[in-house]
Amino acid sequence: MAASDRTVLVLYGSETGNAQNTAEELGKLCQRLHFKSRVEELDAVDLGALLQFQLVIFVVSTTGQGDMPHNALHFWKKLLRKRLPPGCLAQLRYTCFGLGDSTYLKFNWAARKLVRRLEQLGASTFMEPCEADEQFPEGIDGSFVRWADDLRKHLLEQYPHPHGRQPIPEEVNLPPRWSLEPALRNAGSGSRDARPELLANGHAGPSTSNLPPSDLLPIPDSWTATIADNKKMTPDTHWQDVRLVSFDIARRGAGHKLHCNPGDCLTLYPKNFPEDAQRLVALMGWESVADQPLDLSLCGPLPPALYAPSPCTLRGLLLHNIDFTAVPRRSFLKSISYFSSDQDHRERLLEFTTTEFIDEYFDYATRSRRSIIEVLEEFSSVRVPPGRLLDVFPLIRGRDFSIANGGAKLIHPTREDMTRVELLVAMVKYRTILRKPRQGLCSRYLADLPAGTVIRVSHKSVLSPIHGPANAQRPLIAMATGTGIAPVRCLIHERLTHPSPAPALLFFGNRNRAADFFFTEEWEALARDRLLVFPAFSRDQREKIYVQDLIRRESPRLADLIPQLPIFAVCGGSTKMADACKNAVFDPFVEAGDEQERKKTLDAVTWWQEIW
Template identity: 40%
Template sequence: MSDMLNGQRHDRSALILYGTETGNSQDVAEELGRITERLHFLTRVCEMDEVDIQGLSKYTFVIFALSTTGQGEFPKNARRFWNSLLRKRLPPNCLSHVNFTTFGLGDSSYAKFNFASRKLHKRLEQLGGNEIYPRGEADEQHDEGIDGTFLSWYIDLRKKLLEAYPLPDGLDPIPDDVLLPPKYWLELANESSTDVGKSNSWLDNTDDDGQTESDLLNGNLAPTKDWGASNLPKNSTDPDTLGEAHIQAHQSSVPNTATMRDRFGLDSGIRYDHGFDAPGPPSNRLTDYHTEQPEDDNVLPPPALIKGMKKNRSPLIVTMEDNKRVTPPDHWQDVREITFKLRGRDFMSNPGDTISIYPKNFPEDVQALIDLMGWNDVADLKLHFKPKSPDWFGAQNLIMPPDGLNQIRDEQTLRELLIHNLDFQAIPKRRFFELIASYTDDPTHKARLLEFRNPLYTDELYDYTTRPRRSILECLQDFPSVKLPWKDAITIFPTIRGREFSICSGGNFHNPSIVSDKDSQKSKELNNYGAFRDPRPFRDYRFQILVAIVKYRTVLQKVRNGLCSRYLATLPKGTNLTLQYNANPSFYKAPPLLPDLPLILVGAGTGIAPLRSLILQRLKEIERRKDMVQFGKVHLIYGGRNRRADYFYADDWESAQAKDYLHASPVFSRDQKQKIYVQDEIGAQGKEIADLLVSQKVLIYVCGSSGGMPKAVRCAFLFALQMHAGMSMDVAEDLISNMERLKRYIQETW
């Protein structure tokens, strides 16, 4: 019989791959991994881009959990794998020894619902892959969300796996009430064994050049000097000052950020790779949202923290120049226009591009959790990550660092992790209750927690967590008998994920201001990495985002604040932030190639953000090339609640309309007795819109909240074709579907 380690057998192996943007597919993949582990399969869970297709046949079976993003596209961490499947030289039976199934996550408000997983499943079959179980699909619009279909799918999958791969006599599945061993945990730095070999720590593995695996994940060479907070000016929030200190600690260019640097020509700010994100934790003194300077804004976060940023994505370091409320003070919703300044050489941002912001927890909330769990004795001691021993035939490369924490260097405190990386303000998922049920001696509490874990009690779980938006911290306060071990914090709590915002500026707004010769020379000196020299001068670029602050009351009559909204709303001007830049090439692919085509832009609320960027870019192109190119007109259909309160950027639209570059048609649902929405305005302009659609000489963009709005807008276009072009529903559907296929109907909703 094959050797067993941690209950897993070397003759039974499972590979669970995921592609995700928001983390939902990763959650599904990890749940599937726990199922296969309980069936004694030696299990690896990782991103799709972490493996090559040649290695798929080494596993008993492979399960893919894949989200669809954008216009039917693959997530960024799955595109390399997908492209490798599209190579023409692959023989049609190259995957004949691969057993697989897929589970897709999508949103039915998009026309290309679960498009990526369907394409993947079909391509695997084309290459000879063997489907071991019918593919599954989840819909975000389902009343129960992903669980609405995933729970029943994975329960049946488990039965199928036991039938197809029965366990030997005398070996039973690991019961659900037995906790699986963690992949990694925390330990005190001074308790680390000095005789542990390098192969036992992912932080210590070195390559031939002396780089640790942690350094490679960080995209940095090992520093020659440890820059602690004491090396920085106490009251400094100047990016140049912080950047210079950080640059002096390194000797070479950053491999992972080369693409970003080449594109933007960034100055020393890009070197904040370890996360000098000043000022530090949000101020405790802020009880409401404002942008005045807090009294303790000079508290720097610990160096070497990058807020859970993916190892293959590059950071931008920006300064918040303005944090302005754009709705009236008496309006129910606080919407902010936030302006960032970036120092670089050639900042090239296209309409549709986004940034991801990594928020922090507030210190008083962190202290509340520490007090509740009894962690005060260890909260400020230095900790290490400790991975479990390798169990895949000693394959060290399969010891993966905690996801979302792989940019944190060794020796952080528990308090720092709770502030910067662990999201205990998130709404808990089923898995959380399964974990914490093992850490209570109260039989009543234990029974209740296990009920929340049980799929039969989905409605009760929804009513307790999702409906009132109850956080992990509040759940722990409801069950005070639960005392979690601090060593397992990185396993029990999810990591803080970046929140994505569309850039709403464009055109002439991005024109740079020249940096003084002195600052430019200083930046060039700091930017000399080995032989890398760039003679281009540095400039200050600016861009904006539009943020709706999440603040509301639930059925518990308690005020709820979005983690990122609360964080952003309290940041003062001059704050330096670590951001992640996300290009969205499919959004702006057609307009530069087809400038003569009119644009129909439909946006509701803050959905105007990417549309404004698109309009400003079009206006800039008109001013620059109006004598050479005949540009199509822009038709903007905007929806809000009140003209006085949330007609965002009205001055921009009126100015463009006066020049006959744009025709704006705003509608407001609360300004009259009968509610009017954007789909109603499409109907009112049905004849003109139908003519443009029939001619196939138009580009359509729909932006705003997902759910009912994009569906209603699409139906309005179909109805216009039926009413004013005499088309049947099938013909109208074919026309709109063809526009979507050609990327002439773009939907960007969230």
């Protein structure tokens, strides 16, 4: 085999960024073994491209109810075309790493469906695929680190370099995939006349305000939204701040109006605060270049999800695009180790990335929720060159929120050219084992935005819908905790727009009736419309009562509905809650009769789960 034939294509389908990060790690692994590696999202390639590479590695997460991620849907449709001959991918040699969560009934279905279809088209594996489980003690990372080690060994043994070249050692930094260096060089040699203009437009120099910038970024397929209301739903004395945020979304283009359905999400794009950006600038020693104008067109390829402000500076990228308050991934710790001037720091950072120290990484980063900027303060010898910003730091990804209104409630109260959308948002504030207060990036960004603020949002359609006239004729058994009531509220309102909907049961759990029984008046009003509400408040009495306890209490009522093939919807922020609800529904039903027949009946019901 010629050295020029050593090619690997790494393709990912990613909803939240985990699969993308995994794919990029695999691309670097192959690069160290002197393969020409290319990393792309699945929708960015045609089927013919699969046959142009010696090996293909798929990295696919499962989203929703066993669905492909949104950035893999076009590829999947192409793969399902009936006119594709059975052996058309016979030359393809591939493997697959699936990212899943076993609390969902359709665990790792996206990866399984992909593997099954590739086999039907004649493709064969060059290494056993892996199904990782978020519920493993070490999460997805534990599975990936071990599987990546096996992949490396396999490639070395089965695909050795024809000229005997040794792998690039781990202590040697790879060339950057994305580099700002050309723009920085041009800025350093350019005219100084551009700087006053940037200052006048608010894109250069430390901000006098500590509010995030108000620029509207060029996000593809986005909508312009105006905050109509930012209403607090919990009392000031409550432990959690929950908001009902209302958006007025204008028509787009030649009059296209946003249409939403239950289960759809609105994606918000948070920004950083100037004081935090300045903190990172000072840590890295970027003061001399932070506010120079950058011409990104000089940089060649840039990350596909980079929606940079215009005009642009390094500080502008920090404010709008760089997620430096995120929990660092292992790949980030490895990247910054190359820029440490302290040998002990370098060795410790690299330890966190190895199989032997996966537990310590979990304790250091994941369990304690350390942020990237805190890590850089702790490992103070690290100085990342500004040209490596996009290559080392993660980008801010949009945050998805389930739409909380439905049916007629999506109509704007006064304007026909607007769509009114409501989100129920919990402001993320907590303390970790480090005892330091934490606040989510999007929560902090959204908390103080006043009515009238204009932002960019995206709309994400539900992939496994449970709305519509046919579904409204099936009983609904909804189980929700906290802000998980948002998609359930949307669904219940939508069902009532159809004639004679089937009965609906709502099991809603929270801590206190007085503090967080969201939409109480609505549930009381809807109780006349074939809706039964069973609230569970865990802290209002000595003995804690949870949603699953009420489900077990009502098991005879559920058993009567199950033969009608109801829709079960479970929504909330806890995988333990989802598992407990599943057992509370299934166990009594299976135990009460012929086990085999009853399991067959349960296979025909719809279990729709949304856990975050």
